[in-house]
Amino acid sequence: MEDDNPQRQALPQSVSENIGTIAEFYARNEEHVTATQRIVEKVALFLGSPSYVAANIIFIVCWIAANLLAPDFGWEQIDEPPFFWLQGVIGLNAFVISTTVLIRQNRMSRLADHHAHLDLQVNLLTDEKTSKIIQLLDELRRDLPNVRTGTDEETNELAKPTDPEAVLDAIEKEQDQPYGEAGERAKRS
Numbered sequence: 001m002e003d004d005n006p007q008r009q010a011l012p013q014s015v016s017e018n019i020g021t022i023a024e025f026y027a028r029n030e031e032h033v034t035a036t037q038r039i040v041e042k043v044a045l046f047l048g049s050p051s052y053v054a055a056n057i058i059f060i061v062c063w064i065a066a067n068l069l070a071p072d073f074g075w076e077q078i079d080e081p082p083f084f085w086l087q088g089v090i091g092l093n094a095f096v097i098s099t100t101v102l103i104r105q106n107r108m109s110r111l112a113d114h115h116a117h118l119d120l121q122v123n124l125l126t127d128e129k130t131s132k133i134i135q136l137l138d139e140l141r142r143d144l145p146n147v148r149t150g151t152d153e154e155t156n157e158l159a160k161p162t163d164p165e166a167v168l169d170a171i172e173k174e175q176d177q178p179y180g181e182a183g184e185r186a187k188r189s
Contacts, residue, residue, distance in 0.1 A: 029111065037107065044100040060086065124164060131161040
């Protein structure tokens with residue numbers, strides 16, 4: 001499959017492959033989305049639009065105006081102040097909006113979790129590769145006759161791969177401790 005886009009052709013092959021992999025990931029994810037989910041997401045996108053907010057404001061103003069002006073025109077008031085029917089419509093509207101947004105956010109959250117997991121895996125792999133490169137460079141430095149030898153503690157430290165479990169333990173321990181002056185006050189209370 002030939003790509004006619006000049007910008008895509010200018011990219012290194014590995015970047016193009018990564019873009020393709022990401023596109024495939026999204027395509028696979030979209031395959032598993034049900035028709036109901038698609039409808040709910042389209043509704044959520046519409047409900048979150050500025051035009052929907054504007055339409056709601058116009059509807060509310062017209063409702064209030066029509067019910068306040070109805071006696072002046074000899075019409076029957078559908079909803080007298082304090083507008084219980086309007087409050088019900090607004091409450092139902094809020095329920096529909098919050099539910100559709102939560103349904104959409106749940107799927108987006110699952111995607112974000114996949115992204116975070118991928119980032120973590122790539123970062124751990126990158127750390128291992130970087131450590132190995134540092135080790136190889138240090139060995140090369142020691143093997144070359146024209147390069148000064150000696151112990152470099154920073155190189156020795158950086159050559160060790162990060163222990164993810166130790167880092168997680170440290171993060172969990174730190175997260176459980178309250179921060180700063182407010183944390184110290186909380187400990188004393």
